[in-house]
Amino acid sequence: MDAPSPSADPSPWMPFESRRRARDEKREAVLRTAVQLFLEQGYHRVTLNDVAERLNITKPALYNYFRSKDEILFECWALGQESVDKLIAEINKGGGTALAKLRKLIHAYAEVMTTDYGASLVRFDPRDLTEANRKTVRAAKKRIDRTFRRYLADGVTDGSIKPCDPKLAAFAIAGSLNWIGHWYQRDRAWSGEAVAGQFAVQLTEGLAASPARKRSPVTSKSRPAKGGRK
Amino acid sequence: MDAPSPSADPSPWMPFESRRRARDEKREAVLRTAVQLFLEQGYHRVTLNDVAERLNITKPALYNYFRSKDEILFECWALGQESVDKLIAEINKGGGTALAKLRKLIHAYAEVMTTDYGASLVRFDPRDLTEANRKTVRAAKKRIDRTFRRYLADGVTDGSIKPCDPKLAAFAIAGSLNWIGHWYQRDRAWSGEAVAGQFAVQLTEGLAASPARKRSPVTSKSRPAKGGRK
Amino acid sequence: MDAPSPSADPSPWMPFESRRRARDEKREAVLRTAVQLFLEQGYHRVTLNDVAERLNITKPALYNYFRSKDEILFECWALGQESVDKLIAEINKGGGTALAKLRKLIHAYAEVMTTDYGASLVRFDPRDLTEANRKTVRAAKKRIDRTFRRYLADGVTDGSIKPCDPKLAAFAIAGSLNWIGHWYQRDRAWSGEAVAGQFAVQLTEGLAASPARKRSPVTSKSRPAKGGRK
Amino acid sequence: MDAPSPSADPSPWMPFESRRRARDEKREAVLRTAVQLFLEQGYHRVTLNDVAERLNITKPALYNYFRSKDEILFECWALGQESVDKLIAEINKGGGTALAKLRKLIHAYAEVMTTDYGASLVRFDPRDLTEANRKTVRAAKKRIDRTFRRYLADGVTDGSIKPCDPKLAAFAIAGSLNWIGHWYQRDRAWSGEAVAGQFAVQLTEGLAASPARKRSPVTSKSRPAKGGRK
DNA sequence: TATGAATGAGCATTCATTCAT
DNA sequence: CATGAATGAATGCTCATTCAT
Structure with missing residues (x-):
């Protein structure tokens, strides 16, 4: 998953296909977390930092998967x-x-x-x-x-x-x-x-x-x- | 009831108009305006400036009648x-x-x-x-x-x-x-x-x-x- | 009655009391109250409302005796x-x-x-x-x-x-x-x-x-x- | 000692200068600037903008190093x-x-x-x-x-x-x-x-x-x- | 003289977003 | 890919001061 565990980090150059799959999985994980937070606290009270934090990543990392906060909302x-x-x-x-x-x-x-x-x-x-x-x-x-x-x-x-x-x-x-x-x-x-x-x-x-x-x-x-x- | 038309719902602060109305009337006017805006645009997208502007007053004037934005929300x-x-x-x-x-x-x-x-x-x-x-x-x-x-x-x-x-x-x-x-x-x-x-x-x-x-x-x-x- | 010792330091505006005292006495009363508050809480944390309130008058009334907050400070x-x-x-x-x-x-x-x-x-x-x-x-x-x-x-x-x-x-x-x-x-x-x-x-x-x-x-x-x- | 002269006390953010200094150095630079300003003008008269400006950064950047203005004061x-x-x-x-x-x-x-x-x-x-x-x-x-x-x-x-x-x-x-x-x-x-x-x-x-x-x-x-x- | 009401100016703080590394 | 750092834009709230009454 997104855990920084060293053993789970075989090669930075994974086959193209599996890399894409990993990406989609991460996207989904973001959405899963986001939808929960949005429902729990309300969209405006949730910051992207909150979302990122719960995913153990940093805020800007989210922008690799979504272009904006409202896009996350939309995808949910x-x-x-x-x-x-x-x-x-x-x-x-x-x-x-x-x-x-x-x-x-x-x-x-x-x-x-x-x-x-x-x-x-x-x-x-x-x-x-x-x-x-x-x-x-x-x-x-x-x-x-x-x-x-x-x-x-x-x-x-x-x-x-x-x-x-x-x-x-x-x-x-x-x-x-x-x-x-x-x-x-x-x-x-x-x-x-x-x-x-x-x-x-x-x-x-x-x-x-x-x-x-x-x-x-x-x-x-x-x-x-x-x-x-x- | 509260028609959305601004002309039908005159602000007690209408410029150059009688400013003598009772305090409670003004409070109500604030609430009337606020509830409309909150419903129209959503609480978080409405600034106190928006509310004040529609009432022909300035933002801090609202604080004569309410202690905070969320108090306005609550009163509505x-x-x-x-x-x-x-x-x-x-x-x-x-x-x-x-x-x-x-x-x-x-x-x-x-x-x-x-x-x-x-x-x-x-x-x-x-x-x-x-x-x-x-x-x-x-x-x-x-x-x-x-x-x-x-x-x-x-x-x-x-x-x-x-x-x-x-x-x-x-x-x-x-x-x-x-x-x-x-x-x-x-x-x-x-x-x-x-x-x-x-x-x-x-x-x-x-x-x-x-x-x-x-x-x-x-x-x-x-x-x-x-x-x-x- | 938020005054610390009302009997010891009576405000000339005490409601239902003789309001006929001399202007200078009121000025002094303002200064007495102000200096106490300023020392207690610090000039910047004391609002003119605080001063007025403790004197049982309203904020603008202070302007009858002083032209500005800093003038009060200066007089003290x-x-x-x-x-x-x-x-x-x-x-x-x-x-x-x-x-x-x-x-x-x-x-x-x-x-x-x-x-x-x-x-x-x-x-x-x-x-x-x-x-x-x-x-x-x-x-x-x-x-x-x-x-x-x-x-x-x-x-x-x-x-x-x-x-x-x-x-x-x-x-x-x-x-x-x-x-x-x-x-x-x-x-x-x-x-x-x-x-x-x-x-x-x-x-x-x-x-x-x-x-x-x-x-x-x-x-x-x-x-x-x-x-x-x- | 800490001379007030800006040239003697260069900000790590000096435009077009090495921005590679460590986080702690920047924190210190903020404090150095802040303490000077606070002493010069008094805490309440100094805005975070003043502090930031003198450091060639923007106000919110300060929040990367301190959580609030009074925290800066405390650290000084x-x-x-x-x-x-x-x-x-x-x-x-x-x-x-x-x-x-x-x-x-x-x-x-x-x-x-x-x-x-x-x-x-x-x-x-x-x-x-x-x-x-x-x-x-x-x-x-x-x-x-x-x-x-x-x-x-x-x-x-x-x-x-x-x-x-x-x-x-x-x-x-x-x-x-x-x-x-x-x-x-x-x-x-x-x-x-x-x-x-x-x-x-x-x-x-x-x-x-x-x-x-x-x-x-x-x-x-x-x-x-x-x-x-x- | 006193006041209720209003205002202008200001300020700390937040946050989505960008960018160099 | 990921991140630390930075920013622009915004916003709620405060308060000394003014003014019509």
């Missing part, structure tokens, strides 16, 4: 966003009613929110980014929002969801989920999976169009064996 | 909290089932969230405050949280609300509501009242114990042993 | 200097050998040093004054210094004092005396008079021209009229 | 104190009568007082330091004071010094010496060594117990019951 955010994008893509690929998809989305999104990178999606302030990156963030947020709204609208159309205002409903659901990123850090009474399961049920309970459906497909899906507290 | 927060405390007190005084109370709480709280001071309750970072004030904030947040949970637990007891984990349900509801403070600023498609009305319905839709339904599929899943108030 | 100094000037004049008017005069000077000067205004002569920094006042201070210091040197030189001439470098001897004596202004505040084991008596003896012990004289006529003469121990 | 003081501690240790190690030791102490101490760091011992105001450092200063001052008193008391015991109140005598001697720190800066008519020599003689002239004299007129006057240490 990007890692979280990546998870969300992947998860949306996956759900979109899959089948099921709009309600089923929504449940999956809620479940997966909630779980992301219990991770550091996930929390950074809602805990970081885009105004700390450059205009360019801020635009990227805005676009991504819009994407997520549209996904929620689409599922809701589709659900109303395909009859799996009771008529409602998709925009407001999306806000309500997203709000519940995003809020996880704020309270989960300090209150780890449940596993991320458990929270996700609960929210998937709870947030869609009021949405399901009752008359048409007897069985709830999600119930059987919510992996009770895995993260459940038994 | 306190005004929002005051609204919430009042609203909770009122609802507690009134009657009705726990579900009815919860609906009222959601409605009123949602509406507060659409105001500047209300939004500051969830948009400001308590870590920017002194330890003493931070403690006050923490206590207040706890108070709100407990109120939500109590209504939920009481509802389960009095039969107006379906069995659920009050803690998680409270998080879900509070999340939806708190999130309003984040998106409402930029998206004023609805009036605060309209949002409140919608949320009051939507967030309780899934909670109401429908007398028709005897078995609740969720019940078996909601860990009755863990977080339940018994 | 001036009061001390006045004492010294008077005392020198008196001694000069009197008779006796140079050694006798020197003893009188030491005695009187030492006693002044144990007072607040006296201490301000050596505890205040002339660089805090305006150039004009600083010049006055410099002149006065020179005057004092010359007096010491003259007595010493005269003593060498008239045979009452052993040959010595008057300049250095003056520095030595003045140093001992001035230093009183630094330690006496905190260490009031002796009365000012007692200190003065001791120093008058001690500082001249090594100076008296021993061979010519068996008994020291000054000893019995030392201040028969003034601060005598009776 | 500490260097002076170090000299004094060393000198006391040396004298304590040596032999001789108490009077001889006292003379050595006076001589050495006087010489220290003619240096910048020495003068800072008596010209700087401990109230400008943090509480922790202030405590250190107080302790050191006490140490010096006790040394003077001890030599005096021992001298009285071993017969080398005439009976006297050690506390007051110590004050008188220390006052003369400390005062050097105030006047020597501006009046360099003598070398430090010359001053020291003169003072060593002058200040002990009156103390030596002349074997010829049996009765000491002072004895009856010096209240042996009051301040005496035994």
Whole structure:
């Protein structure tokens, strides 16, 4: 790793490939440390010295991997966003009613929110980014929002969801989920999976169009064996 | 309410204007300006100069009314909290089932969230405050949280609300509501009242114990042993 | 009531008290308070607010009596200097050998040093004054210094004092005396008079021209009229 | 010694000069500059900018070597104190009568007082330091004071010094010496060594117990019951 | 005479960023 | 690659002083 141990320092001229890998690993280590500190103390209260110190390197060394503090912030955010994008893509690929998809989305999104990178999606302030990156963030947020709204609208159309205002409903659901990123850090009474399961049920309970459906497909899906507290 | 338009919100220091207003009015004017700027740009990006400039005074003049920047922040927060405390007190005084109370709480709280001071309750970072004030904030947040949970637990007891984990349900509801403070600023498609009305319905839709339904599929899943108030 | 001894040093602005006192009395009260604070905390750490507060008035009110903070400082100094000037004049008017005069000077000067205004002569920094006042201070210091040197030189001439470098001897004596202004505040084991008596003896012990004289006529003469121990 | 002339005291940051000097040298250079400025103009009138400017660096660069302005002040003081501690240790190690030791102490101490760091011992105001450092200063001052008193008391015991109140005598001697720190800066008519020599003689002239004299007129006057240490 | 309010000037300190080594 | 050193820009806060009332 980045430890200065002499034995771990075989040759300054490692093969190109492994050097690149080492570099990426260090980049990740920086992000891991940074995201933790940013969440713990808040972006503005964390100095690059704090980050460097925790990594046993010096401040300017960080500039080998990132061009600026806000780029670090952005990359943290990007890692979280990546998870969300992947998860949306996956759900979109899959089948099921709009309600089923929504449940999956809620479940997966909630779980992301219990991770550091996930929390950074809602805990970081885009105004700390450059205009360019801020635009990227805005676009991504819009994407997520549209996904929620689409599922809701589709659900109303395909009859799996009771008529409602998709925009407001999306806000309500997203709000519940995003809020996880704020309270989960300090209150780890449940596993991320458990929270996700609960929210998937709870947030869609009021949405399901009752008359048409007897069985709830999600119930059987919510992996009770895995993260459940038994 | 506090319209963002500067012309609609004249500073008591408007040059060549009556400077005779009461001290408290000026204090309030500072807070009004500060809360707007803090929400617009974020506490750390707003300098006291920015605040002063918008009020047509100079930076040190602010120190006639507040002892420090973080005290301004705290007072903004306190005004929002005051609204919430009042609203909770009122609802507690009134009657009705726990579900009815919860609906009222959601409605009123949602509406507060659409105001500047209300939004500051969830948009400001308590870590920017002194330890003493931070403690006050923490206590207040706890108070709100407990109120939500109590209504939920009481509802389960009095039969107006379906069995659920009050803690998680409270998080879900509070999340939806708190999130309003984040998106409402930029998206004023609805009036605060309209949002409140919608949320009051939507967030309780899934909670109401429908007398028709005897078995609740969720019940078996909601860990009755863990977080339940018994 | 933050005043150390309100009854002993009553402010002429004591609320609900007669506010009709003469202007000069108030001026003096300001100086009395100021000199205490300046000595206690140091000129730069004392704000005019501190001074005003202790007098139960407001900061700008001070400007009715003084034009600036450094003028207050200067006036404090001036009061001390006045004492010294008077005392020198008196001694000069009197008779006796140079050694006798020197003893009188030491005695009187030492006693002044144990007072607040006296201490301000050596505890205040002339660089805090305006150039004009600083010049006055410099002149006065020179005057004092010359007096010491003259007595010493005269003593060498008239045979009452052993040959010595008057300049250095003056520095030595003045140093001992001035230093009183630094330690006496905190260490009031002796009365000012007692200190003065001791120093008058001690500082001249090594100076008296021993061979010519068996008994020291000054000893019995030392201040028969003034601060005598009776 | 440390001449004020800039050419005689080159900054390690002299532009286009060797910047290779060791960190400690730079630290010292800061202190050298700072102590001069502090003595010249007074601590409160010297800004860190002034210090930095004279060193051809910028203000924040100072923070590479010191954590705060008052730390610089303290380190200046500490260097002076170090000299004094060393000198006391040396004298304590040596032999001789108490009077001889006292003379050595006076001589050495006087010489220290003619240096910048020495003068800072008596010209700087401990109230400008943090509480922790202030405590250190107080302790050191006490140490010096006790040394003077001890030599005096021992001298009285071993017969080398005439009976006297050690506390007051110590004050008188220390006052003369400390005062050097105030006047020597501006009046360099003598070398430090010359001053020291003169003072060593002058200040002990009156103390030596002349074997010829049996009765000491002072004895009856010096209240042996009051301040005496035994 | 006294004051509340305001201000201008100043200062220590922080920190992201750069650069020579 | 890594670092020690340096910096520019910024910012919160203080305080003597002024002024309208």
